[in-house]
Amino acid sequence: MQNLDRRGFLGLAASTAAALSGSSALAGCAPGGAPAVGRPKRGGRLRAAFSGGGASEVLDPHETSLYIEIARSKALYDKLADYGNDMSPQPRLAERWEPSADLRTWRITLRQATFHDGRPVRSADVLASYARITAPGGSRRAKASLSVIDLPNSRAVDDRTVEFRLERPYAEFPNALATLGAYIVPEGTTDFSRPVGSGPFKFVSFEPGKSFLAARNPDYFDGPPLLDELQIVVTNDESARVNALLGGQIDYANDLTLTSARTYESNGQIRVLRLPRSNFHGLAMKVDRPPFDRIELRQAMFHLIDREELVRSVLQGSGQIGNDLYGRGYRYYAAHLPQRGQDLDRARSLVREAGAEGMTIDFDTSEASTGLKEAALAIRDQAEQVGLDLNVRLGNKDTYWSDISEGSVLASYRSGGMPLDSHISQRLLTTSTTNNTAWRRPEFDELYDAAQSTTDEGERAELYARMQEQQFHDGGFVWWGSSDWIVGAAGNVGGIDEQAPANTLEWARFDGVWLA
Incomplete structure (x- = not known):
């Protein structure tokens, strides 16, 4: 790993400041932003640009891993449900779901929907799709989440009713x-060269690493798209995406940088949309080994962090402070807990109680995700004020997440959006596969199991609150802030949901978009 010194951090900060200074000069000419988009209208081709994966890109929706692949899959296919803006599940191909009293059997009623070739979406298609995803030996993205299903004992009651039997109660x-x-x-699908789904657009053409074209599906169950065509093109360089948007070659640019957003959002040339609660930023402490096996030192980290300064400097003001819990604004989030602020006196006292005054602690970070390195350097400087020496080490961005899983006591951390249930089950249970804080508490596991075994929504919310209270006082995560997902659009593009975090139903969804 590469150690980072203060000079490197100051150079980085200076270059960022210079870029923003230049952007202010550009942006000052036309305050007030782009004009309002006109009324919805039908017709036209929307051209959207995403980063791509080259020749390895696929149209198999079960193999999606890139944002561009998710966008194409949304255009062509549907799921039984998708996440709303607060990460609560919203019915899609499922018209409704009904659990049994023991929460181990779930009956799903399908909507009346058709595939692009006119065949109805049937229970057999659902079971076949899930069997393909969870097949032994595969590593498809949804496999872990769907593995709770006992597929051999699940069944198609009729063409529009699926009965899932689960391995355990799961509310x-x-x-x-x-x-x-x-x-x-569709059941039996093995060839995705000309894919057939039930989504809002029908396949027209595809060149991996270059371009994808789809046309309106007039029979879409949620109503036909307003657009005639959707074209998704690959532009890996962010500045190239911005220039293409400015030059009128594209209409929508995914994933803009904070600097680009600051440059263009007030000069009226393009619309800059900040999608909130899309990324959560923090650090992970291993609670099972020195020095963070001492609760006093973990609590010192909670109190020494200046969250407001991190949002200003690392996120350039494009986000909001956190309260050391994941998923602020999401369903079941423990908003009742008091907001923490920096308390250096309390932090110093806790450092002394932990016997850690003057201690040097390795602090791992990388450039694997935006802001990881910058946050680590800023937190290192904040920790100096309470007598801690955090030795920031820059790791390999290609192997960072696997490296910190076992080999790090303190590491920069970042997460995209997911339901609170998924965050807990994947990261905080004794059996979790990505337990980067080594948090293993049987009593915590019991609370989670109890939450999944009750049909009482209020009781479940109370159990989630108790789990979060444990994390707030004793956990290994410090979630200091959340940031926006930034996209750009031409001034004539309407219908983009500006409150949809990345990876939710309305993000990168183009069937409700129009060209004014």
Whole structure:
């Protein structure tokens, strides 16, 4: 790993400041932003640009891993459910779901929907799709979430009714139906060169690493799209996406940088849309080994962080502060807990109680995700004020997440959006596969199991609150802030949901978009 010194951080900060200074000069000419988009109208081709994966890109919706692949899958296919803006599951191909009293059997009623070739979407298609995703030996993205299903004992009651038998009680089972990659394809599908789905657009053409074209599906169950055509093109360089948008070669640019957003959002040339609660930023402490096996030192980290400064400097103001819990604004989030602020006196006292004054602690970070490195350097400087020496080490961005899983006591962390249930089950249970804080508490596991075994929504919310209270006082995560997902659009593009976090139903969804 590469150690980072203060000079490197100051150079980075200076270059960022210079870029923003230049952007202010550009943006000052036309305050007030782009003009309002006109009324919805039908017709036209929307050209959307995403980063791509080259020749390895696929149209198999069960193999999606890139944002561009998710956008194409949304255009062509549907899932039984998807996540709403608060990460609660919303019915899609499923018209409704009904659990049994023991929460181990779920009956799903399908909407009247058709595939692009005119065949109805049937229970057999759902079961075949899930069997393909969870097949032994595969590593498809939705496999882990759907593995709770006992498929051999699940059945098609009739063409529009599926009965899922589960391996255990699971009150949040609709979250599994909404997971990324859980798309429904026609039974027996093996060839995706000319894909057939039930989504809002029909396949026209595809060149991996270059371009994808689809046309309106007039028979879409949720109403036909307003657009005639959707074209998704690959532009890996962010500045190239911005220039293409400015030059009129595209109408929508996914994933803009904070600097680009600051440059263009007030000069009226393009519309800059900030989609909130899309990324959560923090750090992970291993609670099972020195020095963070001492609760006093973990609590010192909670109190030494200046969250407001991190949002200003690292996120350039494009986000909101956190309160050391994941998923602010999401369903079941413990909003009742008091907001923490920086308390250096309390942090110093806790450092002394932990016997850690003057201690040097390795702090791992990388450039694997935006802001990881910058946050680590800023937190390192904040920790100096309470007598801690955090030795920031820059790791390999290609192997960072696997490296910190076992080999790090303190690491920069970042997460996209997911339901609170998924965050807990994947990261905080004794059996979790990505337990980067080594949080293993039987009593915590029992609370989670109890939450999944009750049909009482209020009781479940109370159990989630108790789990979060444990994390707030004793956990290994410090979630200091959340940031926006930034997209750009031409001034004539309407219908984009500006409150949809990345990876939710309305993000990168183009069937309700229009060209004024």
